[in-house]
Amino acid sequence: MSVEIKIIILISVFIGLFIIREILLKFLGKIVEKNQIEIDDVIFNIFKKSSILVIILITLYIASKFLELPEHHSKIIDKLFSSVLIFTISVIIANILSELFKFYVRKNNLLSAPTGIINFLIKSLVILLGIITIFDIWGIPVNHFITALGIGGLAVSLALQPVLSNFFSGLNIIASKQIKIGDFVKLETGEEGYVHDITWMNTVIKTLQNNFLIVPNSKLASSIILNYFMPEPEILEIIPVSVSYNSDLNKVKDITLKVAKYIQENEEEAVKNYQPKIFFTNFGDSGIEFNVVLRVKDRTVRPELRDKFIMKLFEEYNKEKIEIPYPTRTVLLKNIEN
Template identity: 35%
Template sequence: MTAVLQRFSNTTGWERTGLEALAFLLAFLLLRYLVIKLLTSRDFDLQDLRKPSLAWVFILAPLLALQRSQEGFPGKSALVTVVAIVLTISITMRSARAVGRVSPQLLSRVDADAAVTGLARLLLQGGVIMVGILVLLQTLGVAITPLLTALGVGGLAVALALQDTLSNLFAGVHILMEKPFSPKDFIRLSSGLEGWVQDINWRTTRIRTRTQNLVVIPNREIAGTTILNISLPKPQLRVETTVGVDYDCDPVRVQRILEDVAAVVMANTEGALTLPAAEIHFANFGSSSLDFTIRFYISEYHLQEPILGALHTAIYLRFSEEGITIPFPITTLRGLEALSPS
């Protein structure tokens, strides 16, 4: 090994250039093998880079050796520049295509939304192309430091001008990544607004209210408010209502009647669930009535009002048949005898 290194250090001219090209070639081939093995072990699709990368290795190795060589020939500088330009363009375009293919695979592992995946793919591809353009300009001898400074100042000015748009954009990305709700979910905001989520895009979220109006809300307002997602973790939910009867009524009989009525309504009303069964409880001694609580389950939140209407109607009719009174609020006044004239 020592003899080989000594032999290499003593070589000059084109022989040294050839040995350097061979050393670069072996190093690049080993690096290419390790990178491809690492990425394929993680199930990344590298079909856009596998064959082109082999050609890049065989072009880049002699190019670097030729660039380092002290030997010259007519047109050497022009040849190196042309080959570097072609190689830079090829690497940039193939890498951008590979990033566009691999990024959805990577984001799908974190269950990213399709819209987020599309934006990330465009941003990554744009970043690769931008780096390639900067390398190309530097190869052509263009100073990129002033250009980067100008781009930084221009980007800051654009960011200030589009502050609201960018805040909505990043809020939209946050919503799509965190997924506090999805299209078709029924949600309620802390402002009291409630409805079905129609669409989530980069700038706004659209909600369809119960009155079939479409409300468009900027994403930054959505991200900064408290959200109750009634559709999660599952669309089924429990509903509760209270009915009061006169103090002269037998509470055991009233509870049995309510159980019968609730079972019939749950079995014959769209959206009402028979399982779990409705629960009836003697809840409270009210100021003018014995109060019973009825708890039942429905399939979707927006069916709550029609099911409650059907249940209340059935209870009223059954109580009328059974002679059970639903009392009005009563206030008893005492001490009136002291106010009567003597």
């Protein structure tokens, strides 16, 4: 068979495979459009991208057969082709399983699921199985592979100590269930925000300024964390208030409780059915001080609730002629004669 004919056959195979790919893509595309399921689109896109690589691999394999290499070399090429193909398929399957897991999390509203680290474990397991299969193709026993890992394990663990530390710290954070995705936390350094994701290396915290704070898992696991959502996100909001010494305290208490109950029952940031409380606390320099205790759904809505309560209370105090004192100073001047 002449070189020209071989080239024509090779090009024909390449074009033929692409035509088959286009037919399959159109057929699958129609099915995806009918189903209108998000995961179908994701899997379709994975197939669309990876199929090009598979076609190139098949074409290169056929081209190698036209070279008329010795049997020994031909067997090596067969093993190489099988190895690359198995690894490619392993990566495709790993990506599909990863997307299926993400879809399951979104569909079931499992917002606290640490998708980053679980995705890493899923992909790693599938690819590891693919690598073991490749070893079998080359006639390498798995126990030899495990032995090699044991021998090199010490050197690898020393070289990858920070990586392994972050990985196992991430597993510990997930297993302890003390910090979950969606929790509002405050670090010992003062930064605070929502836990956005827990990956195999870092924990991602989304601040109230809409920025991402990346914290290594090992540092997070060894630091002091304040979790505002544990054991529950609801918290007490204590608002200090002061009234004049000339005020009728019973009237002050009644008016303040009336406002507090209105806010507690009607504002979306407040926990319904909670009974607000008032505690007189101190004889201040300018007036009698007391605290109003409300209950909010979570820490992030505290400013809104405080704002609404203070505005409503100020309005009611003005109607009822209740004076809110402010600090005053009396300055006495003496005329000192020489």
